[in-house]
Amino acid sequence: MSDTPKSHGRKSIRATLQPRELITPTPELARAWKAQVITLLPQAFPGVLGESLTGRALKDGLWSLAPVDLRPFGEGKHRNVDDTPAGGGAGMVLRADVMGRAIDRAQDSAPRGAPLIYLSPRGRRFDQAMAQRLAQGPGVTLICGRFEGLDERVIEHYGIEEISLGDFVMTGGEIAAQAVIDACVRLLPGVLGNAESAVEESHSSGLLEHPHYTRPAEWQGRPIPEVLTSGDHAKVAEWRREMSERLTATRRPDLWDRHLKSQRDKA
Structure with missing residues (x-):
């Protein structure tokens, strides 16, 4: 059987070794907005994104979600993903080679033109205008930080955009990633029951x-x-x-x- 997707109007059918649920199938719409999340906690997704309007839109194929588990790209027997900071200091830093391999794999299946974004407390403040910009594109690949953060060389090499939810620090980027995805998905055509809701709300x-x-x-x-x-x-x-x-x-x-x-x- 071929793995090549076959086009049937807006929907595409893809061969897979994982059986789909027969009662509530999830169609994959061609050119649907795609969110990829590189994380050490893939089990945290979809989380709240699988509920309510975003969950219904996910089941209807209006957007797709692909968590990318960072751990299998780790080094050695224990799949280590981090190491001590160069120059000393507390905590651990995500390794450049490990994250680089994960990014390369994610980019292989990312929509053309989808930005690569790192959730970071030092990034530009995320706002409604940014959500609108991302929602108008083909999708996004989000990198969830952990520990003391990500090796700077990765950010420089891939030209990664850094964004922040606000002037505070969390234990990782997973909650921030879900917030960003939620803000974008609700702006996609067909997700909100009343399109005017997105026009009249705060910050629009x-x-x-x-x-x-x-x-x-x-x-x-x-x-x-x-x-x-x-x-x-x-x-x-x-x-x-x-x-x-x-x-x-x-x-x-x-x-x-x-x-x-x-x-x-x-x-």
Whole structure:
């Protein structure tokens, strides 16, 4: 039997030695957004990504996930992946040769043009604009750090982009990788039930999102703002915009300053 995928419209059929579940098959759509994750904890995936909207989209083949276990690329009998820091110091560093082999293997099956990204506390801050950029591409290959980090030569050799969730340090990049993937996948066509949801939410317009309300009409003595039940769509839109601006100016002055500058540049 040939291992060459056969095209059938948007779906592709690939021969595999691993049996698929007959009741809930997972189609692999041609050109679907693909996430690869190089990690020492492949069992951590899909994790929460396998639930709710992202999980349903994964089962429907709107995107695919391929964890790459770093351990088999390790050195020696015990498949060592790290060593002591050159120059001394605490902790261990992921070896360049080990990670290089894992990256080469991952790149063999990565979509053409998919960026190589290392989750690192020293990287550029991940934001909605970056999620949109990545979601518009063919996919991404993420490297999850462990211990004291990754040998710098690997980052330089492959021209790896470094991104961070924020100014804090975690024990590894797996949680960060899931956050990045989730932020991207929900932007893919067909994942969200209402496409407008991704347009109106926080950060999409450079502002924080306005407050939301639903039934009951009054709770603990707090009624829904009258404008939201008025039926006047223009007034509702104006109120939501005003609330977004007020929240952004109060809670995120950095975003508010950026928004004001953007408005001045457009004028």
